[in-house]
Amino acid sequence: MNEIKPIIEKINSMSLDEQIKLLQKDFPDMKSETKNTEKFPLPSLPNFNSYETIITRFSPNPNGHLHIGHVKAFRLDFRYTQKYSGKLFLRFDDTNPVAIKTEFYNEILENLDWMGIKPDQITYASNYLDEIYKIATQMFRDNHLYICECKSDIIKNNRLKKQICEHNLSNNSDKQISDFLSSRISGVVRFKGDMKSDNTVMRDPIMLRSVDKEHPRTGKKYSIWPTYDLAAPITDCLEGVSHALRSKEFELRDELYNEITQILSDQGKVKSRPSLVSFSRLSMKGSPTSKSNIKSLIDKGQIDNWHDIRLVTLSALHKRGFIPEGISNFVDSLGLSKSESSPAFELLASFNRKARDKSDKRYFFVPNPVKLKVYNIPIKSVTLKHHPTENLGNRTIDISDEFFVSPDDIDSLNEGNEVRLMDLFNIKITNKSSTVTAEYTSTEPISSLKKIHWVAHDGINFNLLIPDNEKYTVSSDGSFEFLPDSLTTHSGIAESQCKNLSEGDMLQFNRIGFCRVISADSAILSHK
Known part of the structure; x- marks a missing residue:
């Protein structure tokens, strides 16, 4: 001692x-971890010192649009590669020709690029078919697979009853294996698991099946395709993935994944087997992420497409005015939690609001305005800052005796009340009977006076498209519907400087909220 x-x-x-x-x-x-400087630190990966290089993969199926749930997946993959100075692979999980479409390959790449994700390598599961065939052939010889010629309903029934399939009891010859892979005999290939297992996934799952559909990338070269349960562990091993991060919905499949990677290890195909890491799925209150729910909304005519601004697909969020920093910070704040959660849309909006606050120019907009006439005005123009604290420039507004103001502001006032036109001067209301009139009283701000916003006489007609993600219903069967007033349009007057805005410009209308311009006279209210 x-x-x-x-x-x-x-x-x-x-x-x-x-x-x-x-x-x-x-x-x-x-292996050392990089110094933790993140706002939302991640826990250490299991067994991270067992691997020469930390490699994660984001493996979307190119059969649909990426949404907020996918962001959680690829942000976790990306952040862990940063934490360990590792590599991130983008692998398209394209082994089901029936579901995939060419357009989604490109859209996924565009989404990731917009979100600032630069994969170290882009691969395709469909490129590994020949290697998967070789591995499957060896798995046959090692008595891990068998060809099953039962009809699908019999397979389903036997699995429910935990009853072993008669085809499981015999080994397949090399000729039978070759004939199946060449589509000369029918049936499916199943894994010899455990038909008595309480884990239904292990009851001889299907590994290979015939798909009579031309593939967007490989054409008609292959007709036998692996299921996800075979393709995922094999491609992870072949690419040297150290950690496969998957949502909790795959947890029951972890046992099968680990058995297959052990088989590949026994075959000498891998130096080290991937470690599995689970995280909770991300869904949002007020907007569906389920493909079936969104397709149902389109079929019913409630929405036109997957880019509707009430949705949380990345294309919809982009169109609405959400930016990568806001989306990423929101998702990162949720961490690697395995607890299921459905955050309110307002929480996502709060992160986007903070991300945009310092870069958005301020303008005036009055919905459904009424005219206000002010007498004895001593100025002919005013120069206002585009932002109260940031150096985003100024604009000069011509001033006459006519203004557009909100009827809600006027309704709350009585004749004789004094108020301040925001950032301009103070006035006293003199008449509300027909045309609303007032008199200029002073210029210096008076803290006790109510402030009302305004647009000068030369304002332009402007429309504001307003989505409301609190207006929805979810039925007992889980189907989602937006209420009719979940998307409305408010017409009003915007200050004349708005005519210089271009499509895609971001701005904040004072007292209204953050917006994204979609045309010369229209914008979307991203959120308040």
């Missing part, structure tokens, strides 16, 4: 960096 004490005292006297350097000197293979 006396010999150890001075060593402990010496180590305790060292800084953390000095201790790490000493460890790395004595154990050069030890």
Whole structure:
């Protein structure tokens, strides 16, 4: 003990960096984590020191549009590669020709690029078919697979009853294997699992099946395609993926995944098997992410397409005025939690609001305005800042005796009340009977006066499209519907400077909210 004490005292006297350097000197293979500077730190990956390089993969199926749930998946993959100075692969999980479409390959790439995700490598599961065939052939020879010629309803019934299939009891010859892979005999290939298992996934799942559909990338070259349960572990192993991050919906499939990667390890196909990491799926209150729900909304005519601004597909969020920083910060704040959650849309909006606040120019807009005539005005123009704290420039507004103001503001006032036209001057209401009139009283701000917003006489007609994600219903069977007033249009007057805006410009209308311009006279209210 006396010999150890001075060593402990010496180590305790060292800084953390000095201790790490000493460890790395004595154990050069030890992998270090990058210094934690993130707002929302992640827990360590399991077994991270067991791998030469940390490699994660985002593997979307090119059969639909990416949504907020996919963002959680690829942000976790991306952030872990940053944490360990590793690599991120984008792999298209395109082994079901029936479902995939060419357009989605490009859209997914565009979505990731917009979100600032640059994969170190882009691969396609469909490129691995020949290698998957070779591995499957060896799995046959090692008695892990068998050809099943039962009809689908019999397979389903036997699995429910935990009854072993008669085809499981015999081994297949090399000729039978070759004939199946060449589509010369019918049936499916099943894994020899455990038909008595309480885990239904392990009851001899289907691994390979015939798909009579031309593939967008490989054409008619292949007709036998692997299911996800076979393709995922094999392609992960072939690409050297260290950690496969998957949502909790796959947890029952983890046992099968691990058995297949162990088989590949026994075949000598991998140096180290991937580690599985689970995280909770992300859904949102007020907007569906389910493909079936969104398709149902389109079929019913409630929405036109997958880009409707009430949805949380990336294309819809982009169109609405959400930006990558806001979306990423929202998703990152949820972490690697395995607890299911459905955050309110307002939480997503709050992160986007913070991300846009310092870069959006401010303008005036009055919905459903009434005219206000002000007498004795001493100025002919006013120069206002585009932002109260940031240097985003100024604009000069010509001033006459006519203004457009909100009827809600006027209704709350009585004749004789004094108010301030925001950032301009103070006035006293003199008449409300027909045309609303007032008199200029002073210029200096008076803290006790109510402020009302306004647009000068030369304002332009402008429309504001307003989505409301609190207006929806979910029925007992889980089907989702937007209420009729979940998307409305407010007509009004915007200050004349808005005529210089272009499609895609972001701005904030004072007292209204953050908007994205969609045409010369229209914008979408992203959120308040």
